[in-house]
Amino acid sequence: MTAPQAVILGEMPSLSKLYVNAAATAARRRLLGAHTGTQLPGSSHEVRGVQAGVANLTAYQHLIGETASDVLPAGFIHALTFPLSMSVMNRDDFPLPLLGMIHLTNKVVQSAPVLFTEALDIRAWAENLRGHRAGTQLDLVAEVRGAGEDFVRWRGVSSYLAKGVFLPGIDKPSPAAAPAGFTAPNPTALWQLGVDTGRAYASVSGDFNPIHLSVLSAKALGLRRSIAHGMYLASRALADVGAMKGDAFSWDVAFEAPVFLPARVALDIGTVQAEDGAWLRSEYVAWSPHSGRKHFSGSVASLK
Amino acid sequence: MPVNGTSSTGPTAAAGSAAAPQLRRAVVVGGNRIPFARTGGAYTKSSNQDMLTAALDGLIARFGLQDERIGEVAAGAVLKHSRDFNLTREAVLGSALSAETPAYDVQQACATGLETVLGLANKIKLGQIDSAIAGGVDSASDAPIAVSEGLREILLDLNRAKTLPQRLQVLSRLRPKDLAPDAPNTGEPRTGLSMGEHQALTTAQWKITREAQDELAYNSHRNLAAAYDAGFFDDLLTPYRGLSKDSNLRADTTPEKLAGLKPVFGKNLGAAATMTAGNSTPLTDGASTVLLASEDWADAHDLPKLATVLDGEAAAVDFVHGKDGLLMAPAFAVPRLLARHGLSFADIDFFEIHEAFAGTVLSTLAAWEDEEFCRTRLGLDGALGSVDRAKLNVNGSSLAAGHPFAATGGRIVATLAKMLHAKGQVDGRPARGLISICAAGGQGVVAILEAH
Numbered sequence: 001m002t003a004p005q006a007v008i009l010g011e012m013p014s015l016s017k018l019y020v021n022a023a024a025t026a027a028r029r030r031l032l033g034a035h036t037g038t039q040l041p042g043s044s045h046e047v048r049g050v051q052a053g054v055a056n057l058t059a060y061q062h063l064i065g066e067t068a069s070d071v072l073p074a075g076f077i078h079a080l081t082f083p084l085s086m087s088v089m090n091r092d093d094f095p096l097p098l099l100g101m102i103h104l105t106n107k108v109v110q111s112a113p114v115l116f117t118e119a120l121d122i123r124a125w126a127e128n129l130r131g132h133r134a135g136t137q138l139d140l141v142a143e144v145r146g147a148g149e150d151f152v153r154w155r156g157v158s159s160y161l162a163k164g165v166f167l168p169g170i171d172k173p174s175p176a177a178a179p180a181g182f183t184a185p186n187p188t189a190l191w192q193l194g195v196d197t198g199r200a201y202a203s204v205s206g207d208f209n210p211i212h213l214s215v216l217s218a219k220a221l222g223l224r225r226s227i228a229h230g231m232y233l234a235s236r237a238l239a240d241v242g243a244m245k246g247d248a249f250s251w252d253v254a255f256e257a258p259v260f261l262p263a264r265v266a267l268d269i270g271t272v273q274a275e276d277g278a279w280l281r282s283e284y285v286a287w288s289p290h291s292g293r294k295h296f297s298g299s300v301a302s303l304k
Numbered sequence: 305m306p307v308n309g310t311s312s313t314g315p316t317a318a319a320g321s322a323a324a325p326q327l328r329r330a331v332v333v334g335g336n337r338i339p340f341a342r343t344g345g346a347y348t349k350s351s352n353q354d355m356l357t358a359a360l361d362g363l364i365a366r367f368g369l370q371d372e373r374i375g376e377v378a379a380g381a382v383l384k385h386s387r388d389f390n391l392t393r394e395a396v397l398g399s400a401l402s403a404e405t406p407a408y409d410v411q412q413a414c415a416t417g418l419e420t421v422l423g424l425a426n427k428i429k430l431g432q433i434d435s436a437i438a439g440g441v442d443s444a445s446d447a448p449i450a451v452s453e454g455l456r457e458i459l460l461d462l463n464r465a466k467t468l469p470q471r472l473q474v475l476s477r478l479r480p481k482d483l484a485p486d487a488p489n490t491g492e493p494r495t496g497l498s499m500g501e502h503q504a505l506t507t508a509q510w511k512i513t514r515e516a517q518d519e520l521a522y523n524s525h526r527n528l529a530a531a532y533d534a535g536f537f538d539d540l541l542t543p544y545r546g547l548s549k550d551s552n553l554r555a556d557t558t559p560e561k562l563a564g565l566k567p568v569f570g571k572n573l574g575a576a577a578t579m580t581a582g583n584s585t586p587l588t589d590g591a592s593t594v595l596l597a598s599e600d601w602a603d604a605h606d607l608p609k610l611a612t613v614l615d616g617e618a619a620a621v622d623f624v625h626g627k628d629g630l631l632m633a634p635a636f637a638v639p640r641l642l643a644r645h646g647l648s649f650a651d652i653d654f655f656e657i658h659e660a661f662a663g664t665v666l667s668t669l670a671a672w673e674d675e676e677f678c679r680t681r682l683g684l685d686g687a688l689g690s691v692d693r694a695k696l697n698v699n700g701s702s703l704a705a706g707h708p709f710a711a712t713g714g715r716i717v718a719t720l721a722k723m724l725h726a727k728g729q730v731d732g733r734p735a736r737g738l739i740s741i742c743a744a745g746g747q748g749v750v751a752i753l754e755a756h
Contacts, residue, residue: 055349058350062351067398242359244400
């Protein structure tokens with residue numbers, strides 16, 4: 001699917017304003033019962049000439065466990081594009097409530113490296129509105145190109161679920177088969193995540209979603225404690241895969257049980273090699289060493 | 305002019321020993337560094353590990369070493385956080401090299417980088433390894449700051465305390481003065497004098513003029529700027545954090561501008577104070593790497609062989625009791641190394657004398673020209689000789705490039721190897737270069753490289 005007609009924004013939208021606006025919209029819809037329809041916005045949003053801040057980049061790299069190189073980590077690009085994706089979900093014609101949406105999966109294709117010195121054109125849109133046994137889901141797509149270029153160097157598809165929201169005319173798929181039981185392997189790493197993990201990631205990603213910030217702000221949104229940001233977890237797993245992934249790779253993650261903070265997270269990374277020893281892909285799975293529940297899993301694979 | 309090193313302590317006769325094994329050659333394949341940045345500049349937030357990895361990844365990309373298992377990697381940093389105990393191995397793990405590449409850290413103050421080259425070259429010569437990467441990194445911006453000695457003891461005791469009353473008792477010892485952090489400085493632990501103050505004494509002792517120091521600084525900037533203009537560093541450097549040139553380089557500096565600067569060291573010497581910010585190296589951040597190999601390994605990987613690492617020598621002086629200047633050890637190491645190979649200054653085509661301060665270089669040159677010093681202190685028959693200034697630091701050195709302590713050795717080795725390769729043969733023998741690096745603690749490491 002290609003991007004719908006673009007609305008070009010003058011600058012990257014402010015996430016904090018978007019969150020305030022989302023809260024206001026949620027309150028208004030609750031009061032007025034207004035319903036905006038069953039169609040996704042027909043426009044994409046685009047910002048041109050975006051440049052990453054080097055201080056922010058370095059702080060992100062250090063937090064995630066990446067070396068502070070000049071190449072933007074794929075997860076950093078996700079954070080860079082996220083306000084634009086949020087602005088699409090913040091449109092008046094967006095049919096689902098933004099707050100409380102659950103990040104189900106994230107797929108990134110990094111076709112070529114992006115340097116922090118480069119100006120970037122970023123475009124984001126929503127597509128593939130569809131049913132889910134627990135509500136309604138959709139994909140937020142973001143594409144990053146070098147300024148003025150046609151070639152997409154980074155493409156991210158984030159699938160979100162609006163839990164408990166069922167839109168008329170959108171079929172509910174038959175219930176998924178019960179997930180296969182998870183047996184934890186021997187871990188290759190053990191992460192100690194402090195209670196400030198969410199705040200630390202918010203300060204480098206700019207994503208100040210209250211569910212990640214503190215116990216109180218998370219409780220206000222119905223969670224018992226704050227939870228780690230999914231992209232923080234997935235980005236750390238990507239950093240752990242390391243330099244063997246090269247410049248061009250795909251990176252997928254599927255989120256399951258949230259990580260309530262503070263937490264210990266066990267991780268296993270396995271490498272799949274070709275017969276000549278060349279790296280093909282790394283597969284990772286993370287779980288709670290306490291409960292044995294799976295938190296997330298995914299893979300990083302060579303595009304070559 | 306053959307040199308007779310009667311008082312030298314080096315193994316002068318080793319080359320002729322019947323028991324000496326047949327050694328292979330260790331060659332310099334090439335190098336890569338990131339531009340050096342003045343402290344508080346472009347690399348302020350970059351750690352030693354970040355910068356070393358950046359330099360390493362540039363080297364890997366230049367020579368196609370992705371997934372390669374290198375024999376050994378050695379590097380180091382002078383200002384090092386205690387958490388960076390395995391700095392080099394961590395940088396290797398973060399790089400595109402095979403994760404099965406072993407690594408170790410070296411620390412010999414400003415001689416660290418050159419010492420990694422010599423140590424690894426020796427392993428290659430002995431046949432222990434076929435390939436190696438030497439390097440060094442330093443950040444004066446991201447320097448470690450320790451807690452005060454008082455607070456450190458309290459924290460350790462607190463950790464050992466088992467009960468709440470014990471803990472409270474330990475904490476009750478805490479005083480406001482314990483909270484003052486302990487930042488690193490360039491002072492010598494045994495004298496309390498900074499390196500600049502030490503050099504100011506030496507500079508005055510050897511009667512080095514302000515004009516001569518400023519001229520050396522000017523030449524360093526002029527030569528480095530010309531080297532950049534000629535594209536000399538195109539295959540020795542990868543940009544990092546927006547820098548593609550050393551940020552300390554002042555291509556437009558003039559002798560007049562340098563003459564206008566106020567002295568910063570040796571001010572208690574009154575009229576003799578000659579050392580300014582212009583003729584002293586600034587605190588700098590940066591990293592450098594050098595790829596070394598056996599000839600066979602280089603050939604098998606279709607890589608260039610720029611120069612061979614002929615030999616090296618270390619020396620140290622008793623600066624604590626004022627016998628010699630803090631940074632004068634290379635004055636002793638060089639004649640010993642030359643004597644071991646039966647060489648004189650006339651046999652050297654390039655002199656790379658690290659410019660810790662212009663006064664250091666000039667004091668060393670003056671010592672070698674001084675008959676009495678050479679006779680009484682070096683045990684020679686007369687003056688060692690004069691260094692032809694046209695052969696000295698011809699592509700600039702630390703005064704212009706800056707001096708991230710442990711990274712300077714790698715910068716010089718890669719630069720010299722490239723110059724030697726371009727020069728090729730001189731009078732039917734390979735072009736030869738001498739490297740001299742002074743270091744804190746009254747130490748110095750010197751080396752000779754030959755064109756391959």
